[in-house]
Amino acid sequence: MRRVVTREDVKTYAEVGGDGNALHLDDETARVRGFDGVIAHGMFTMGHLAACVAAWAGDPAAITAISAQFRAPVFMGQEIVTGGRVRTLDPGTRTAILALWVTSERDGETEWPIKRGEATVRLL
Numbered sequence: 001m002r003r004v005v006t007r008e009d010v011k012t013y014a015e016v017g018g019d020g021n022a023l024h025l026d027d028e029t030a031r032v033r034g035f036d037g038v039i040a041h042g043m044f045t046m047g048h049l050a051a052c053v054a055a056w057a058g059d060p061a062a063i064t065a066i067s068a069q070f071r072a073p074v075f076m077g078q079e080i081v082t083g084g085r086v087r088t089l090d091p092g093t094r095t096a097i098l099a100l101w102v103t104s105e106r107d108g109e110t111e112w113p114i115k116r117g118e119a120t121v122r123l124l
Contacts, residue, residue: 001048001051001052001055001081001082002079002080002081002082003048003079003080004077004078004079004080005040005044005045005074005075005076005077005078005079005080006076006077007038007076009040009044010024010025010038010040010041010044010076011025013040013041013043013044013047014041017041017043019041019043021041023035023038023039024038024039024040024041025038026038035073035075036075037075037076038075038076039073039074039075040073040074040075040076042070042113044074045070045074045080045102045113045114046066046068046070046114048080048082048102049066049068049082049100049102049114049117050063050066050119052082052084053066053084053098053100053119053121056084056098056121057121057122057123057124058124059124062121062122062123062124063119063120063121064095064120064121064122065118065119065120066100066117066118066119066120067117067118067119068100068114068115068116068117068118069114069115069116069117070113070114071111071112071113071114071115072104072111072112072113073113074104074113075106078104078105078106079104079105080102080103080104080113081102081103081104082100082101082102083100083101083102083103084098084099084100084101084117084119085098085099086098086099087099087118089123093122094122094123095120095121095122095123096120096121096123097118097119097120097121098118098119098120098121099116099117099118100114100117100118100119101114101115101116101117102114102117
């Protein structure tokens with residue numbers, strides 16, 4: 001799945017999640033910290049990843065575990081692309097373990113905002 005991250009997305013996430021860190025809301029604060037501008041919360045990106053897994057599984061409650069490594073920031077206007085593959089299937093427990101990742105492009109280079117993600121999913 002693909003999604004272009006907008007300033008409104010990040011502002012809404014900050015309000016709903018209670019994380020008003022200026023790094024995610026104020027360009028000047030982000031620049032002082034070495035970024036080109038505000039960046040999305042890592043958990044915002046993780047939420048997108050989880051939503052993609054839930055869509056694949058057909059039911060959000062089917063996700064029994066999910067984890068990931070945050071590897072690169074996501075800037076406003078960047079498109080994030082979620083990918084994954086089935087790593088293992090267990091017919092006895094009817095579960096799948098998925099390998100997951102999120103990529104984006106910046107200055108012509110591929111970045112990995114989330115790498116080495118994993119989810120355990122109960123199969124319906």
